[in-house]
Amino acid sequence: MTPGKKIPIFVDGVVLNGPQTDVKAGEKFVEEACRLIMEEVVLKATDVNEKVCEWQPPEQLRQLLDLEMRDTGESQDKLLKLCQDVIHFSVKTNHPRFFNQLYAGLDYYSLAARIITEALNPSIYTYEVSPVFLLVEEAVLKKMIECVGWKEGDGIFNPGGSVSNMCAMNLARYRHCPDIKEKGLSGLPRLILFTSAECHYSMKKAASFLGIGTQNVYFVETDGRGKMIPEDLEKQIWQARQEGAVPFLVCATSGTTVLGAFDPLDEIAEVCERHGLWLHVDASWGGSALVSRKHRRLLHGIHRADSVAWNPHKMLMAGIQCSALLVKDKSDLLKKCYSAKATYLFQQDKFYDVSYDTGDKSIQCSRRPDAFKFWMTWKALGTSGLEERVNRAFALSRYLVDEIKKREGFKLLMEPEYTNVCFWYIPPSLREMEEGPEFWRKLSLRTVQFICRGFLLERNADSHFALRNWKTFPSVLA
Amino acid sequence: MTPGKKIPIFVDGVVLNGPQTDVKAGEKFVEEACRLIMEEVVLKATDVNEKVCEWQPPEQLRQLLDLEMRDTGESQDKLLKLCQDVIHFSVKTNHPRFFNQLYAGLDYYSLAARIITEALNPSIYTYEVSPVFLLVEEAVLKKMIECVGWKEGDGIFNPGGSVSNMCAMNLARYRHCPDIKEKGLSGLPRLILFTSAECHYSMKKAASFLGIGTQNVYFVETDGRGKMIPEDLEKQIWQARQEGAVPFLVCATSGTTVLGAFDPLDEIAEVCERHGLWLHVDASWGGSALVSRKHRRLLHGIHRADSVAWNPHKMLMAGIQCSALLVKDKSDLLKKCYSAKATYLFQQDKFYDVSYDTGDKSIQCSRRPDAFKFWMTWKALGTSGLEERVNRAFALSRYLVDEIKKREGFKLLMEPEYTNVCFWYIPPSLREMEEGPEFWRKLSLRTVQFICRGFLLERNADSHFALRNWKTFPSVLA
Numbered sequence: 001m002t003p004g005k006k007i008p009i010f011v012d013g014v015v016l017n018g019p020q021t022d023v024k025a026g027e028k029f030v031e032e033a034c035r036l037i038m039e040e041v042v043l044k045a046t047d048v049n050e051k052v053c054e055w056q057p058p059e060q061l062r063q064l065l066d067l068e069m070r071d072t073g074e075s076q077d078k079l080l081k082l083c084q085d086v087i088h089f090s091v092k093t094n095h096p097r098f099f100n101q102l103y104a105g106l107d108y109y110s111l112a113a114r115i116i117t118e119a120l121n122p123s124i125y126t127y128e129v130s131p132v133f134l135l136v137e138e139a140v141l142k143k144m145i146e147c148v149g150w151k152e153g154d155g156i157f158n159p160g161g162s163v164s165n166m167c168a169m170n171l172a173r174y175r176h177c178p179d180i181k182e183k184g185l186s187g188l189p190r191l192i193l194f195t196s197a198e199c200h201y202s203m204k205k206a207a208s209f210l211g212i213g214t215q216n217v218y219f220v221e222t223d224g225r226g227k228m229i230p231e232d233l234e235k236q237i238w239q240a241r242q243e244g245a246v247p248f249l250v251c252a253t254s255g256t257t258v259l260g261a262f263d264p265l266d267e268i269a270e271v272c273e274r275h276g277l278w279l280h281v282d283a284s285w286g287g288s289a290l291v292s293r294k295h296r297r298l299l300h301g302i303h304r305a306d307s308v309a310w311n312p313h314k315m316l317m318a319g320i321q322c323s324a325l326l327v328k329d330k331s332d333l334l335k336k337c338y339s340a341k342a343t344y345l346f347q348q349d350k351f352y353d354v355s356y357d358t359g360d361k362s363i364q365c366s367r368r369p370d371a372f373k374f375w376m377t378w379k380a381l382g383t384s385g386l387e388e389r390v391n392r393a394f395a396l397s398r399y400l401v402d403e404i405k406k407r408e409g410f411k412l413l414m415e416p417e418y419t420n421v422c423f424w425y426i427p428p429s430l431r432e433m434e435e436g437p438e439f440w441r442k443l444s445l446r447t448v449q450f451i452c453r454g455f456l457l458e459r460n461a462d463s464h465f466a467l468r469n470w471k472t473f474p475s476v477l478a
Numbered sequence: 479m480t481p482g483k484k485i486p487i488f489v490d491g492v493v494l495n496g497p498q499t500d501v502k503a504g505e506k507f508v509e510e511a512c513r514l515i516m517e518e519v520v521l522k523a524t525d526v527n528e529k530v531c532e533w534q535p536p537e538q539l540r541q542l543l544d545l546e547m548r549d550t551g552e553s554q555d556k557l558l559k560l561c562q563d564v565i566h567f568s569v570k571t572n573h574p575r576f577f578n579q580l581y582a583g584l585d586y587y588s589l590a591a592r593i594i595t596e597a598l599n600p601s602i603y604t605y606e607v608s609p610v611f612l613l614v615e616e617a618v619l620k621k622m623i624e625c626v627g628w629k630e631g632d633g634i635f636n637p638g639g640s641v642s643n644m645c646a647m648n649l650a651r652y653r654h655c656p657d658i659k660e661k662g663l664s665g666l667p668r669l670i671l672f673t674s675a676e677c678h679y680s681m682k683k684a685a686s687f688l689g690i691g692t693q694n695v696y697f698v699e700t701d702g703r704g705k706m707i708p709e710d711l712e713k714q715i716w717q718a719r720q721e722g723a724v725p726f727l728v729c730a731t732s733g734t735t736v737l738g739a740f741d742p743l744d745e746i747a748e749v750c751e752r753h754g755l756w757l758h759v760d761a762s763w764g765g766s767a768l769v770s771r772k773h774r775r776l777l778h779g780i781h782r783a784d785s786v787a788w789n790p791h792k793m794l795m796a797g798i799q800c801s802a803l804l805v806k807d808k809s810d811l812l813k814k815c816y817s818a819k820a821t822y823l824f825q826q827d828k829f830y831d832v833s834y835d836t837g838d839k840s841i842q843c844s845r846r847p848d849a850f851k852f853w854m855t856w857k858a859l860g861t862s863g864l865e866e867r868v869n870r871a872f873a874l875s876r877y878l879v880d881e882i883k884k885r886e887g888f889k890l891l892m893e894p895e896y897t898n899v900c901f902w903y904i905p906p907s908l909r910e911m912e913e914g915p916e917f918w919r920k921l922s923l924r925t926v927q928f929i930c931r932g933f934l935l936e937r938n939a940d941s942h943f944a945l946r947n948w949k950t951f952p953s954v955l956a
Contacts, residue, residue, distance in 0.1 A: 014869055
């Protein structure tokens with residue numbers, strides 16, 4: 001048979017060398033969609049006069065969108081209209097007044113890297129299939145490890161901080177008792193981990209997922225600022241031992257979700273060393289302070305941790321998701337713990353150094369190159385630019401605190417140590433009332449507690465930003 | 479204080495209302511990067527004359543790339559050059575001759591959706607922050623559930639099939655014994671799950687991660703085609719019970735990684751019903767056959783499963799990653815199993831129906847809208863277009879099989895039932911030798927076994943594709 005595109009090859013009713021998809025139409029669609037995205041998302045991202053969200057409740061939004069997938073495809077024009085609708089009704093997380101979550105804003109360099117990623121569509125199990133992205137991940141991990149203060153280490157990017165925390169928990173368990181990988185927990189005494197009452201909810205999710213059980217997460221008391229009390233940690237370790245249970249892990253938090261509290265790592269490390277426990281630091285939110293010479297003291301002692309979770313997708317704006325699990329160990333513990341040695345993927349007789357095939361250190365098989373977007377931002381801004389970003393977030397929080405203090409009807413919960421600013425709005429009807437139990441009962445019925453995180457504030461700070469934003473929640477401001 | 483951009487506001491040495499990043503430069507960079515991506519990736523994706531990969535071993539590639547992150551940022555020109563280098567040295571998974579993995583090719587519509595996602599940067603925990611994407615996920619899950627053959631069901635998108643399989647395993651364990659969520663596995667008898675010897679390696683990873691232990695994965699024998707033997711399954715269930723262990727789950731595979739085998743679901747479902755075991759089907763690879771009326775018989779009986787993992791990022795080209803875990807239960811088992819009820823995120827007194835806040839069904843906190851890219855493809859092609867895509871992959875495999883049979887020096891391992899085609903290349907020195915033990919010993923020393931999956935083949939099929947591709951691996955063709 002002569003190869004060639006002219007002679008049709010039929011198999012099972014399919015013309016193999018016939019047109020499959022309309023390539024030209026597809027290319028044109030991508031081009032037009034990019035133009036739309038540039039206009040409707042990127043160029044409007046910094047425009048404070050645009051809406052954060054065109055809010056519609058679920059039932060109405062379902063009417064407004066054409067969600068149904070049909071037997072035949074839609075026209076290009078219809079598809080572009082759909083793209084427009086998706087953008088129109090989506091929350092603009094890039095908007096200067098998007099305050100809802102632990103991230104916000106648009107980093108142009110990370111965005112470019114993310115579009116490259118989508119176009120190349122890599123999966124980073126092995127070097128042969130993702131050479132560039134695996135070297136980039138190696139370089140980024142090395143720099144992050146330096147920031148933590150370790151001379152060397154290991155690590156892996158995971159799909160989010162919750163997964164990084166889970167992976168750390170599993171790693172600590174493996175170090176404690178490698179047999180569990182094969183034999184499981186059945187028949188063993190209860191394993192106990194300790195974390196503060198203010199920790200992220202992923203600790204409980206992880207304990208349940210890993211078969212440890214949420215009851216075996218012992219919550220250590222916190223002080224008035226939400227920081228773990230090391231004395232109570234030690235007390236609870238002794239107590240767990242007395243119960244016949246087996247402590248194996250302490251999870252400290254650097255930057256709690258609500259108060260932005262930093263656990264005292266040095267003192268906690270002392271306790272861990274005394275008891276031979278793995279110290280994991282969930283710095284998913286607070287880790288970014290490590291790049292600021294001025295503010296990294298908040299994480300003093302982090303170099304004594306055995307593992308650290310840190311999400312550059314939060315304050316450093318790398319894009320959802322970008323979460324590193326960093327590990328101090330250099331004896332290949334991560335690989336020993338996670339590897340399943342699938343022979344179809346991780347052959348040992350390749351024509352290059354297979355230590356670059358790092359995919360077997362992950363719980364995932366297909367894995368996205370999340371380090372790449374952070375690398376591009378770091379390249380674009382330099383370490384000094386990242387530092388400025390963090391310092392600015394701190395300064396914005398400080399500014400908000402000062403404004404809250406000046407303004408009637410606002411009550412600061414406490415002086416922040418990080419960029420979380422917690423405060424109450426006091427409705428006019430309660431402003432003259434004494435701050436007794438009745439006041440607090442009424443307040444929590446009538447209004448909500450606000451948390452603003454500095455870096456979320458309008459980039460061109462404006463003393464009215466807060467009040468203007470709150471007008472969008474009239475129901476709570478009665 | 480008068481709001482305004484002219485009066486500088488200084489806090490902690492930071493000018494709050496001064497320029498933070500150069501917005502115009504950033505926008506220009508995204509525009510130029512998009513142009514580059516369009517030219518170097520999208521427009522070249524179908525060009526068979528381009529290289530699949532500009533191969534460099536790790537040490538050399540590290541020299542060629544400027545990986546280091548410095549204290550100060552790089553110029554825009556330098557950054558664009560970096561983007562160019564990243565693209566140049568990356569494997570083109572869109573290339574017609576990219577055969578390495580279980581996915582390939584470029585879907586223009588999914589790509590557009592992925593770029594929208596990156597620009598909007600959503601995270602889909604709650605409706606208020608991701609209204610469109612949560613409705614899209616609901617719509618896509620509903621259609622996929624229909625494809626499985628259930629009237630209703632539940633589900634969640636996960637970062638890959640390995641995670642979907644893990645989540646199914648945890649869900650089956652929760653159904654078996656809800657107390658494990660709180661109490662853990664300590665002190666319980668061994669829990670046992672059954673899967674075939676040909677299953678994906680994520681089963682072992684999951685068993686180890688969930689604290690079940692890899693030894694408690696019982697591997698059921700397979701027949702000559704790699705299909706689970708139901709009689710051996712039943713035998714092993716009895717055996718586990720005799721050992722005092724507790725069977726709780728059977729994981730069948732629809733489309734094994736190497737042979738593309740489909741376990742006999744109907745017979746396995748019989749066994750599961752008889753023994754009260756959860757049936758999970760790992761259809762990460764084979765699930766796509768469900769959209770083909772001609773080929774969905776391969777998954778006959780799948781409607782009897784309790785859960786199904788299915789990755790549209792494989793044959794349906796939705797982009798890495800797109801993996802759904804589908805669940806038959808409608809009693810909110812998924813939510814009960816996974817919820818941690820974080821009060822800062824999943825408040826119950828919102829101003830809309832909070833059943834749309836589906837994030838608490840996931841092991842993740844931040845979560846990407848992976849359903850959206852598949853939705854866009856489905857909208858663009860229609861169900862009939864997806865079906866064509868699948869039928870074409872089958873036809874291409876059939877064509878490859880016919881060519882292998884015709885050609886000297888090639889030996890088909892077996893007639894495929896899916897799109898995996900396994901064959902040997904026989905070097906000239908072995909072609910006259912008898913097929914005894916000595917032949918096989920020498921063959922496996924000298925060459926490798928090839929697996930081609932139909933959909934990976936050049937879209938304009940050409941009878942020489944295979945030989946040309948193999949020329950890039952001269953070492954194995956001696």
